Amino acid sequence: MSKQMSHLDNIPSTPGKFKMEKSPYVHNRLRWHSSLAKLTFWSFMFMGVILIFFFRSPSSNPLPQDPSRRSLRTFNWGGPAWEKRVRSSARIRSHNGICVLVTGAAGFVGTHVSAALKTRGDGVLGLDNFNDYYDPSLKRARQALLEQTGVYIVEGDINDSSLLRKLFEVVAFTHVMHLAAQAGVRYAMENPGSYVHSNIAGFVSLLEICKSANPQPVIVWASSSSVYGLNTKVPFSERDRTDQPASLYAATKKAGEEIAHTYNHIYGLSLTGLRFFTVYGPWGRPDMAYFFFTRDILKGKSISIFEAANHGTVARDFTYIDDIVKGCLGALDTAEKSTGSGGKKKGPAQLRVYNLGNTWPVPVSDLVSILERLLNVNAKRKIMKLPRNGDVEFTHANISLAQRELGYKPSTNLQSGLKKFVRWYLSYYSGGKKAAG
Numbered sequence: 001m002s003k004q005m006s007h008l009d010n011i012p013s014t015p016g017k018f019k020m021e022k023s024p025y026v027h028n029r030l031r032w033h034s035s036l037a038k039l040t041f042w043s044f045m046f047m048g049v050i051l052i053f054f055f056r057s058p059s060s061n062p063l064p065q066d067p068s069r070r071s072l073r074t075f076n077w078g079g080p081a082w083e084k085r086v087r088s089s090a091r092i093r094s095h096n097g098i099c100v101l102v103t104g105a106a107g108f109v110g111t112h113v114s115a116a117l118k119t120r121g122d123g124v125l126g127l128d129n130f131n132d133y134y135d136p137s138l139k140r141a142r143q144a145l146l147e148q149t150g151v152y153i154v155e156g157d158i159n160d161s162s163l164l165r166k167l168f169e170v171v172a173f174t175h176v177m178h179l180a181a182q183a184g185v186r187y188a189m190e191n192p193g194s195y196v197h198s199n200i201a202g203f204v205s206l207l208e209i210c211k212s213a214n215p216q217p218v219i220v221w222a223s224s225s226s227v228y229g230l231n232t233k234v235p236f237s238e239r240d241r242t243d244q245p246a247s248l249y250a251a252t253k254k255a256g257e258e259i260a261h262t263y264n265h266i267y268g269l270s271l272t273g274l275r276f277f278t279v280y281g282p283w284g285r286p287d288m289a290y291f292f293f294t295r296d297i298l299k300g301k302s303i304s305i306f307e308a309a310n311h312g313t314v315a316r317d318f319t320y321i322d323d324i325v326k327g328c329l330g331a332l333d334t335a336e337k338s339t340g341s342g343g344k345k346k347g348p349a350q351l352r353v354y355n356l357g358n359t360w361p362v363p364v365s366d367l368v369s370i371l372e373r374l375l376n377v378n379a380k381r382k383i384m385k386l387p388r389n390g391d392v393e394f395t396h397a398n399i400s401l402a403q404r405e406l407g408y409k410p411s412t413n414l415q416s417g418l419k420k421f422v423r424w425y426l427s428y429y430s431g432g433k434k435a436a437g
């Protein structure tokens with residue numbers, strides 16, 4: 001059976017009525033029907049105007065690109081052929097393999113993690129809503145890449161409970177790698193609603209299904225280095241305070257950590273949050289600085305390099321994607337099972353949080369110098385004061401906990417990681433055939 005997710009489902013369909021009233025009835029009935037038709041017509045016109053007003057009015061819709069508008073999109077799923085594809089993608093092909101639902105599988109980290117799991121023989125099913133936060137054609141290209149490795153990505157939203165329930169009916173996932181999220185620090189000021197929709201409502205929707213699944217899966221999910229916010233103690237350790245987020249994005253990730261605590265406490269779900277530190281690499285996100293700096297340097301456009309007060313350095317603990325993938329797999333492999341069943345906790349379950357960084361902060365101006373050398377083009381640098389839109393000045397991970405417990409050991413420095421990124425970038429956007437970002 002084909003199912004669809006759409007807000008439009010709630011609006012009754014009406015065209016049949018109008019057709020019927022055009023049939024040749026006796027005169028009175030016709031008049032009665034025609035006035036009924038008029039009444040119905042004008043009622044619908046009136047409702048239409050109100051709906052248009054509601055969606056357009058700035059006061060009733062304070063979020064100009066409200067993500068709920070995105071979920072007006074219709075996703076098709078269901079049916080025997082679809083279920084067969086889902087099962088085949090999720091089939092474990094190695095001894096001791098795990099069966100993983102990867103949310104955000106067409107995203108940057110999601111694609112790399114899905115491919116790595118599939119390559120080692122785990123069962124992998126992707127889920128992604130292919131939203132247009134950045135160029136969806138890049139997500140489609142990642143999807144095509146995953147298809148070659150045998151990973152199927154179901155198109156749907158993590159807020160669609162009936163889809164999630166169906167997926168757990170078709171496949172007994174042992175693990176969920178939850179990477180679907182609204183990312184980006186600065187965009188949170190433009191579209192705050194999308195952060196609440198994906199990072200809070202979407203996470204809760206997923207946890208609700210996981211808590212009732214039998215067996216309950218293990219969940220590993222993407223938190224963020226941004227939870228350290230205005231924390232000035234460096235390097236950032238998991239024990240440091242995280243109650244001063246500098247952006248709504250950071251606040252939603254911090255909220256995710258608290259929500260994880262609740263579901264672990266009440267339902268016995270095994271939950272591991274990974275605080276990623278500025279992940280970069282091939283197939284990366286065009287909204288991130290290293291990516292659009294590359295694009296703009298090549299185009300001869302000027303780039304803005306932020307600096308802190310008193311010409312202070314802004315730096316990031318840039319972390320290469322392959323290192324992050326190893327950290328994700330380490331977290332999945334070391335996670336203990338959830339303890340609940342039938343939606344009820346049977347005993348204490350594991351609740352963990354780890355930093356996944358590189359432990360080597362690099363000033364943004366140095367990042368630009370590396371790109372200039374790799375691209376053999378001088379950047380048009382514009383030094384700007386760090387805008388007050390959510391960015392923090394400095395990130396630096398203490399990774400000793402992840403090292404000890406996950407065997408996490410980053411091994412790629414920014415120079416060699418960017419070299420791989422630039423090589424990918426130039427071949428992907430070869431000769432300007434595709435427009436970057």
Ligand SMILES: O=C(O)[C@H]1O[C@H](OP(=O)(O)OP(=O)(O)OC[C@H]2O[C@@H](n3ccc(=O)[nH]c3=O)[C@H](O)[C@@H]2O)[C@H](O)[C@@H](O)[C@@H]1O
Pocket residue numbers: 183184185223224225226275276277278279287288289290304305306307314315316364391393
């Ligand atoms: O570590 C993380 O958790 C976060 O890392 C990145 O956030 P961010 O570090 O701000 O990454 P970019 O947006 O690529 O910025 C990198 C650096 O370049 C700087 N920048 C950015 C944009 C710009 O025009 N100029 C500029 O100097 C930023 O201030 C920052 O220091 C991701 O975008 C987040 O999704 C992720 O959660």
